[in-house]
Amino acid sequence: MDDARRRIVTAARQHFFAHGFRGVSMDDLAAEVGMSKKTLYAHFESKTDLVEAVLREKFDELDQELDDIVAECSKDVLRGLHELLECMQRQIEEIQPPFVRDVRREAPEIFELVKKRRSAAISRCFVAVLENGRKAGIVRKDFSLETTIEILLGATDAIINPAKLAELKMSPTEAYGAIMTLFLDGVLTTKGRHML
Amino acid sequence: MDDARRRIVTAARQHFFAHGFRGVSMDDLAAEVGMSKKTLYAHFESKTDLVEAVLREKFDELDQELDDIVAECSKDVLRGLHELLECMQRQIEEIQPPFVRDVRREAPEIFELVKKRRSAAISRCFVAVLENGRKAGIVRKDFSLETTIEILLGATDAIINPAKLAELKMSPTEAYGAIMTLFLDGVLTTKGRHML
DNA sequence: TCCCGAGGAAACTGTATTAGTATACATAGT
DNA sequence: ACTATGTATACTAATACAGTTTCCTCGGGA
Numbered sequence A, B: 001m002d003d004a005r006r007r008i009v010t011a012a013r014q015h016f017f018a019h020g021f022r023g024v025s026m027d028d029l030a031a032e033v034g035m036s037k038k039t040l041y042a043h044f045e046s047k048t049d050l051v052e053a054v055l056r057e058k059f060d061e062l063d064q065e066l067d068d069i070v071a072e073c074s075k076d077v078l079r080g081l082h083e084l085l086e087c088m089q090r091q092i093e094e095i096q097p098p099f100v101r102d103v104r105r106e107a108p109e110i111f112e113l114v115k116k117r118r119s120a121a122i123s124r125c126f127v128a129v130l131e132n133g134r135k136a137g138i139v140r141k142d143f144s145l146e147t148t149i150e151i152l153l154g155a156t157d158a159i160i161n162p163a164k165l166a167e168l169k170m171s172p173t174e175a176y177g178a179i180m181t182l183f184l185d186g187v188l189t190t191k192g193r194h195m196l
Numbered sequence C: 001t002c003c004c005g006a007g008g009a010a011a012c013t014g015t016a017t018t019a020g021t022a023t024a025c026a027t028a029g030t
Numbered sequence D: 001a002c003t004a005t006g007t008a009t010a011c012t013a014a015t016a017c018a019g020t021t022t023c024c025t026c027g028g029g030a
Helices: A002-019 A026-033 A037-043 A047-072 A077-093 A097-106 A110-135 A145-159 A162-168 A172-187 A190-195 B002-019 B026-033 B037-043 B047-072 B077-093 B097-106 B110-135 B145-159 B162-168 B172-187 B190-195
Strands: none
Touching: A002 A026, A002 A037, A002 A047, A002 A097, A002 B097, A026 A037, A047 A077, A047 A110, A077 A110, A077 A172, A097 A110, A097 A162, A097 B002, A110 A145, A145 A162, A145 A172, A162 A172, B002 B026, B002 B037, B002 B047, B002 B097, B026 B037, B047 B077, B047 B110, B077 B110, B077 B172, B097 B110, B097 B162, B110 B145, B145 B162, B145 B172, B162 B172
């Protein structure tokens, strides 16, 4: 019976991220999944609740992928960095502008969840990879890893949020690419840069 | 003073195509353009009117670009075909799923305008290019140009419409790419294919 | 200085949408 | 037959929004 819950989240995820949650009514969703609203509301007590579940699922998946990359690329730092970046980009791509717009207009508080999970994911993975990079002499050591990560997190928080993205008229993916390009160019030693 | 009209259409175009017109209220738009709704409604008598104006502008631009390509590539058929395709893809890319969704749900009649202008554009340009292709022996001659174009138009109408796109879960750009790949592979002679 | 027209700000109205609830009916397992 | 679970659907209350109207401001021309 929890298969129903999974089907709901899957459909909601697809539609919410692509069209924004304002554009997808609970009636739509119930019809799409082939169940009544009653059953839908038996699994999620409100639309907001469902939106949050979708985001949680998304982040669980992201965490999983990032951890796999860290595990696989512990020897090859540059490849790890590259794959981490590529993974983030791919994951972010699913979230289309209408969703960001809706979060901004109707549920800014939901964005807190996003920020928290995002920061946690970035910290955990990049710390691991950058540590390996330092051992390999590829990542500069003239300031602390915490500082480095804080800079990345700060940049991410400052840019990848609904208001700023609207202001810059950028998609999340574009913006994230820009941040990472700058971060890598700044964080790599000459040796590291030559190895690119 | 018609600069105001242009600013309205530009902003509407950007937002409608990206977020769907249901997701963008006339209040939003007035604020975005920096004018009152009163003035907005002085230029367009309804939201539908504005949506149509946006589509007309879009198609005018498309026609212009396609004609330029035909003019520039009259000697090099394969390049012409390729650039025509690339141009269509690029133009279609601006139109995001939420817009298609809204047309489907709220204004299927608007889609008639799209079909008409699209057919006209495709006919005009592809006829010209394919004619050159025949002269150069690159395009098969075993059935009429009209038939060839009708096949392309039929495929396009059948696939690139809100209902079918929803069913196939494809973006307009993807779908158009698929159609053109098939069309080219079918329409080219062996000689033409070797020249690719 | 007065007038006039164009446009902005914002209130207002009627309607359509929709989140969320409740009721009636169908089906299957026990 | 009884219960649990789910569907279909009617309903309600809130909200959003298209489109209209009213009042105000400002600048330019006589």
